[in-house]
Amino acid sequence: MTVGGLSPQGYAERLLSGDRLALARVISKFENRDAESAEILRSIFQHTGKAKVWGITGAPGAGKSTLVDQLVRVLRAQGLKVAVVAIDPSSPFTGGAILGDRVRMQDHANDPGVFIRSLGTRGKLGGLSHATLESVLALDAASFDVILVETAGVGQTELEILSLAQLVVVVLVPESGDSVQMMKAGLLEIADLFVVNKSDRPDSDRLVHHLQGVLDLSPEEKRRPEILKTQANAGKGVEAVADQLSVLSSLNGEENRRRGMEFLKREVLHILTERLSLSVQQAFETSSGQELLAQLVARKIDPISAANILSGG
Amino acid sequence: MTVGGLSPQGYAERLLSGDRLALARVISKFENRDAESAEILRSIFQHTGKAKVWGITGAPGAGKSTLVDQLVRVLRAQGLKVAVVAIDPSSPFTGGAILGDRVRMQDHANDPGVFIRSLGTRGKLGGLSHATLESVLALDAASFDVILVETAGVGQTELEILSLAQLVVVVLVPESGDSVQMMKAGLLEIADLFVVNKSDRPDSDRLVHHLQGVLDLSPEEKRRPEILKTQANAGKGVEAVADQLSVLSSLNGEENRRRGMEFLKREVLHILTERLSLSVQQAFETSSGQELLAQLVARKIDPISAANILSGG
Numbered sequence: 001m002t003v004g005g006l007s008p009q010g011y012a013e014r015l016l017s018g019d020r021l022a023l024a025r026v027i028s029k030f031e032n033r034d035a036e037s038a039e040i041l042r043s044i045f046q047h048t049g050k051a052k053v054w055g056i057t058g059a060p061g062a063g064k065s066t067l068v069d070q071l072v073r074v075l076r077a078q079g080l081k082v083a084v085v086a087i088d089p090s091s092p093f094t095g096g097a098i099l100g101d102r103v104r105m106q107d108h109a110n111d112p113g114v115f116i117r118s119l120g121t122r123g124k125l126g127g128l129s130h131a132t133l134e135s136v137l138a139l140d141a142a143s144f145d146v147i148l149v150e151t152a153g154v155g156q157t158e159l160e161i162l163s164l165a166q167l168v169v170v171v172l173v174p175e176s177g178d179s180v181q182m183m184k185a186g187l188l189e190i191a192d193l194f195v196v197n198k199s200d201r202p203d204s205d206r207l208v209h210h211l212q213g214v215l216d217l218s219p220e221e222k223r224r225p226e227i228l229k230t231q232a233n234a235g236k237g238v239e240a241v242a243d244q245l246s247v248l249s250s251l252n253g254e255e256n257r258r259r260g261m262e263f264l265k266r267e268v269l270h271i272l273t274e275r276l277s278l279s280v281q282q283a284f285e286t287s288s289g290q291e292l293l294a295q296l297v298a299r300k301i302d303p304i305s306a307a308n309i310l311s312g313g
Numbered sequence: 314m315t316v317g318g319l320s321p322q323g324y325a326e327r328l329l330s331g332d333r334l335a336l337a338r339v340i341s342k343f344e345n346r347d348a349e350s351a352e353i354l355r356s357i358f359q360h361t362g363k364a365k366v367w368g369i370t371g372a373p374g375a376g377k378s379t380l381v382d383q384l385v386r387v388l389r390a391q392g393l394k395v396a397v398v399a400i401d402p403s404s405p406f407t408g409g410a411i412l413g414d415r416v417r418m419q420d421h422a423n424d425p426g427v428f429i430r431s432l433g434t435r436g437k438l439g440g441l442s443h444a445t446l447e448s449v450l451a452l453d454a455a456s457f458d459v460i461l462v463e464t465a466g467v468g469q470t471e472l473e474i475l476s477l478a479q480l481v482v483v484v485l486v487p488e489s490g491d492s493v494q495m496m497k498a499g500l501l502e503i504a505d506l507f508v509v510n511k512s513d514r515p516d517s518d519r520l521v522h523h524l525q526g527v528l529d530l531s532p533e534e535k536r537r538p539e540i541l542k543t544q545a546n547a548g549k550g551v552e553a554v555a556d557q558l559s560v561l562s563s564l565n566g567e568e569n570r571r572r573g574m575e576f577l578k579r580e581v582l583h584i585l586t587e588r589l590s591l592s593v594q595q596a597f598e599t600s601s602g603q604e605l606l607a608q609l610v611a612r613k614i615d616p617i618s619a620a621n622i623l624s625g626g
Contacts, residue, residue, distance in 0.1 A: 041615065
């Protein structure tokens with residue numbers, strides 16, 4: 001079966017009918033900011049808004065991927081269709097790929113109710129966040145019930161993406177001792193659930209107590225996050241995590257609606273920002289743009305004034 | 314001495330006269346995207362364009378900060394004024410602060426020819442990149458001869474910032490074995506100089522040979538990066554690094570000009586993007602914006618059409 005050479009509407013129809021290859025191609029188009037993205041998004045958008053979008057973050061080595069795989073297993077057993085979007089920071093130094101798609105796909109390769117995809121950070125600033133939002137919309141339109149967005153939470157982009165998820169799980173391990181850094185990075189504010197993984201290890205209770213102490217000091221602006229213990233590699237405690245997420249999801253109606261609105265506002269802003277970026281690039285290539293640039297380089301005009309000229313102000 | 318309550322022009326004048334407190338305040342205003350930023354930038358911009366801007370990246374633990382401190386020492390001995398801007402990813406998991414400003418300042422605390430500052434990732438997407446560009450302009454206007462921009466190179470933002478530096482140094486250690494990840498992340502393309510630090514350790518020659526092999530395979534689009542060995546904590550090899558950077562800097566006139574132009578284009582784009590973001594946010598708060606948002610949430614309109622309406626299209 002091939003999906004090459006389809007029109008944007010063709011891709012959209014195939015995606016809506018459950019064609020995985022079309023779904024994969026559409027996500028690639030979103031990731032590459034392909035010119036057809038807008039038309040495809042338009043065609044699928046009215047079929048979105050049903051999926052649960054949950055963010056999962058944690059340190060490399062915290063067993064985040066294992067937890068995600070086990071969550072997929074539990075949610076599948078409940079009859080739910082589950083997608084995983086792994087945000088891959090492509091770090092040159094911290095190990096890069098959160099997942100080898102191919103490796104992780106193997107467990108679920110023959111299951112049409114599971115779709116796993118990683119998205120990389122290459123390309124323009126803001127591009128990863130934009131691609132992630134639109135990929136979530138594609139998976140939502142393709143009738144996945146739960147979309148797990150997995151990040152290592154290392155940068156601005158990842159934290160922004162997490163803030164748009166309906167629920168956020170932060171995975172910790174006893175030896176991590178990262179609570180101060182965690183608070184500093186704002187994860188404490190966005191966490192809806194803490195999972196202490198590898199809880200058979202020493203100090204796991206100490207981490208739980210420590211976290212409780214930190215939460216005691218937090219302002220009571222939102223529901224206090226639960227702390228659950230798991231041993232994801234043995235499958236222990238994972239059902240409790242899935243259950244807690246389902247319960248929170250049903251309790252969280254107003255907050256889900258608010259985050260869904262923020263998600264859409266962000267998507268609109270991404271579309272406008274992308275257009276602006278393109279038009280500024282084009283403007284700098286015209287002869288008057290080149291002249292403006294020469295004046296900037298010569299410090300005869302400042303960037304604010306140049307911006308005013310470009311925006312016709 | 315106080316600089317509180319100054320007008321934007323007052324801040325600019327003090328900064329240009331060498332007042333470190335005014336410089337620090339201006340950078341904070343840029344970092345916080347303070348409303349006065351634009352006016353200050355306008356007043357200092359004509360005094361920019363003289364500094365050398367060099368990026369330094371490397372894995373946590375590669376001795377990057379030690380190398381930077383030693384470079385500062387060497388450049389100071391040459392009579393140059395040196396500033397360090399450390400991009401702090403505020404990662405919840407990878408240790409956060411690249412530097413404790415206070416700790417690192419101690420060596421140079423009484424030296425008016427050295428200025429060290431870290432910039433964090435909190436805040437809006439694109440905000441860190443914008444703040445870094447403007448901070449570099451502030452330091453340039455304040456007559457620093459060399460501005461070292463230090464990053465852990467973990468995200469899109471950091472790589473984008475590095476790509477705007479006139480020269481980029483990538484610091485590696487023998488045990489890192491990160492060359493594949495490095496290539497994947499695009500560091501190979503932007504590196505102008507490799508430094509193998511902690512070169513007294515085993516496998517340091519092996520890393521050098523390996524890097525040479527990788528460079529042999531690279532397309533010859535740009536000058537082949539040198540590979541230098543250092544033991545930064547003992548000060549060994551650091552002068553050779555400084556000398557090589559100075560030589561490259563003088564050879565690189567055309568490329569410096571190109572990156573300087575890209576830097577200014579990016580700054581103009583940041584200014585316009587920030588305005589767009591503000592105006593979209595405001596538009597969504599009006600009654601017609603609220604109506605538009607309600608239609609989006611109800612899937613009666615798609616994000617592309619909403620973007621068209623907001624942009625008056």
